[in-house]
Amino acid sequence: MTHHTYCHARVDLPRILRNIDTLGLTRYCEVRRQWDLRPRIIEEQESIRIYTEGDTDCSEVCFCERHQQVKCEVLECVENRPCETGFAVYNHNAPAYQAYRGECICYSGDFICMRPRAEEYQLPTGLFLLVGFSRTEEALLRAVTRGGVVDAVIPLQTIVSTVSSNMGEECRLDLYQHTTDNLVLQVRHFQISSGVSNHNYTLYMFQEERNRCEKPLRLVAEMINKRDPRIHHDVRLSLFVLAEVIDTVPNPQHYSYSQPSPLASGVWACWWAWPMALLVLGLESPPDSIFGSLPVFFGSVGVAFGKTRERHILLWETKEESVQCSQKCDVRNAFSLA
Known part of the structure; x- marks a missing residue:
């Protein structure tokens, strides 16, 4: 009561x-x-x-x-009940393990984790704050606040706005998904998202949004995980127990000018060497001997290039065979393990 x-x-x-x-x-x-x-x-x-x-x-x-x-x-005191799985028993308020759910704790017979169950959510491109809450405390506080965990998004938004404003940014939260034990909140920047729908977002906009809002968002997640007084003593925010920031935005690609391959370097060096040799011969030999020797020179170039290409093809075929061998070995190993 x-x-x-x-x-x-x-x-x-x-x-x-x-x-x-x-x-x-x-x-x-x-x-x-x-x-x-x-x-x-x-x-x-x-x-x-x-x-x-x-x-x-x-x-x-x-x-x-x-x-x-x-x-x-x-309020009624939270019942001290353990959490049981097929492999372990966890005490109330003790760290626990749940596969693919990040950090977890046992809280009055329920698991509270940073992430929802794997089958409950799938994140698109963006910056997200995942929050685990207590359903037990939600039921206790509902009689007092007349609201649930979704109503706690409003004061959490106030915290995010305050922290980001202190860093010169304007970040906000959008409720993306409400699962059994978690809220999935997508982070938006006012200047970037103003008047833009999700399907019109460009990769650059996602990256810019992450660069501006990731730091304040991680500070808010740390406040929740460390039970900061501004979270712990707020009637609605006290429902939040664990939080994690997940970034699914691809990193920008950095292009670099690489050095040419040994094959290309050898071919170009060969082509540059023959004109220089002709120039030297032109200075020291009569014209008839120069033009008479051209077929020999270019024939040598063809032979050299052909041998280089054959070596390159041989190396490539060797790599192909080794890859195929590796794949066959992996298949054989897989069948032997099975």
């Missing part, structure tokens, strides 16, 4: 009525538990999630209502 407790904020009216530069608030509530070193500040009409000292499975949600009055609702 959900228990309701009401407590009045410790209010200092003169402090409320003047602007608070550090918070940017004019009306707020203070909530302080016996284990808190300092009071918690809640903006009017906002809420906060407070965990019992030393036990993150038990918590309460406190609202700052009008006239600086605080109302707190104690």
